[in-house]
Amino acid sequence: MGKAKGDLTRLRNRRRGPIWAAVAGVSALGLALSGCTVGGSSAAGDDHQLVIGFVSTQTGANAAFGQANTFVVDQIRTYLKAHPLVVDGEKYDVKIVVRDAQSDSTRAGDVAAELINSDNADVIVASSTPDIVDPVSEQCEANQIPCITTVAPWQPFAIRSGDKPADLKYSYHFFWGLEDVSAVYADIWKQVANNGKAGGLFPNDPDGQAWGANFPALTKTSGVTIKNPGLYPDGTKDFSAQVSAFKGTDVLVGVPIPPDFTTFWRQAKQQGYHPKVATIGKALLFPSSVDSLGKIANNLSTEVWWTPTAPYTSSLTGQSAKQLADAWEAKTHQQWTQPLGYAEALFEVAIAAVKKSGSTNPEDLVRTLAHLDVHTIVGEVHWGADPNVPPYIAKTPIAGGQWRLTKGGKYPFDLVVVENKLAPEVPLGGKPEPLSRDE
Structure with a gap:
């Protein structure tokens, strides 16, 4: 004792x-x-x-x-x-x-x-x-x-x-670590046809600073170049500058807090920004965040650290x-x-x-x-x-997933595991699918 x-x-x-x-x-x-x-x-x-x-x-x-x-x-x-x-x-x-x-x-x-x-x-x-x-x-x-x-x-x-x-x-x-989540995201990008250009949505907080500083080098071998227009403050209400900077990129990556991504994604849709794949940490971990967006959340991607x-x-x-x-x-x-x-x-x-x-x-x-x-x-x-x-x-396991609209399911969305190279014991539920311009 x-x-x-x-x-x-x-x-x-x-x-x-x-x-x-x-x-x-x-x-x-x-x-x-x-x-x-x-x-x-x-x-x-x-x-x-x-x-x-x-x-x-x-x-x-x-x-x-x-x-x-x-x-x-x-x-x-x-x-x-x-x-x-x-x-x-x-x-x-x-x-x-x-x-x-x-x-x-x-x-x-x-x-x-x-x-x-x-x-x-x-x-x-x-x-x-x-x-x-x-x-x-x-x-x-x-x-x-x-x-x-x-x-x-x-x-x-x-x-x-x-x-x-x-x-x-x-x-x-x-x-x-960042080396793990970046590998998961890069693998999802490779499975969705894109132009090799990404917008980086990184806030001025410890997560955003770390992701913004490290992701470009960590994902370099994926063939995707990340454009970072600068760190923005948590609680931003107008993302017009970021939306304008990201137009022409097929990939979106970031780590915003939940309410900020809700604001950004709605404004992006309103202002005509339609990436083919979006991998978002933090904000898209939770059903409540996805449910609040409705059908425009279909096929948004995030990391899966527990399921x-x-x-x-x-x-x-x-x-x-x-x-x-x-x-x-x-x-x-x-x-x-x-x-x-x-x-x-x-x-x-x-x-x-x-x-x-x-x-x-x-x-x-x-x-x-x-x-x-x-x-x-x-x-x-x-x-x-x-x-x-x-x-x-x-270090603990990590996979990648996409939020999919259900048809008469118990909940509006299911988080489907679509990438599992770093956690092969976690079963796949499907493959990465592109975002739709119509949603």
Whole structure:
């Protein structure tokens, strides 16, 4: 067993006091989601307790990334109530404390600090774009608390200034990289006849900066040249300049936030821009974004990092990918969404790290994470397995898909897997098809 929880709490309080005095006045009132536990591991008599702090994205421009988080947290709580966590023969009470980052980088860092300082979290988990996971990681590094993050390409997570990866000690991230998503997109382009010219729709945020800087070189061998008219600010309402610059290109590539792509695509159609293939990250991950566009979304392409057809199973609950998606749809009456699998995987990894280390001690946990190998509901997560990425990065599978209008289906669109070279275990559902000028 690791160090007793009371000793660990005292150690943390001595370390944190002078560092985070500036956030001491932040109130917990109203920040926790319904049903979240406040307080944490310092409660009397709770020596065998694991507190997991979850920085979620429930509201704001990227709320779609956190749409499934409450469902997953409720499901994990229910599962652990029936199947208590046992570490080295000792039963642990698992508390999950959730804070909403509101799609804001500053707030993400603030609530991470609150989870560490006020709630005495043993480990922090977070997901959904570099805007959220990077500031959470920074707080965990400063406070020497283990951090597990996902749903952001590894480059903007690891490379935050200059061109070299950061020297992270307590942060462990699992997801794919720009080299992977660019290969998926390039393969889709090759299967749709085009003129070798692409428009680059890249926002001025960490994702847009990374994609805009790296995609031209990463996709060079595809024969497609990307024209980037410059980074635009999130929340842009008039994309006339981009539409004008993109006319004459058969390919569209970009990584806008969901509401911005909705605005752009409607204006593109109105102003006569009709690419033959569009591969869009971030914005097209979610059924809600596609449904809002109606039939003009037919055959829009995006990356597929999780799907119910994938042959993966939760190492924690035993659910298959399809069973998890079915449970979500039965509970919410909404179509499955890709972040659902990764929200589940965060807790799989966190609990696996505690069980393998036999401790909630931060140093024990990070030593375990450095070589942890877990077969999760999103595929294998194995740190230290790939010499081409920083040691705190574990790469996960990625495929490519197109949104297809259904004919009398349960939902208006289905996300059909059309490319799987980097994830051959994920079955294809069709081949890439060109966009229609009539839609």
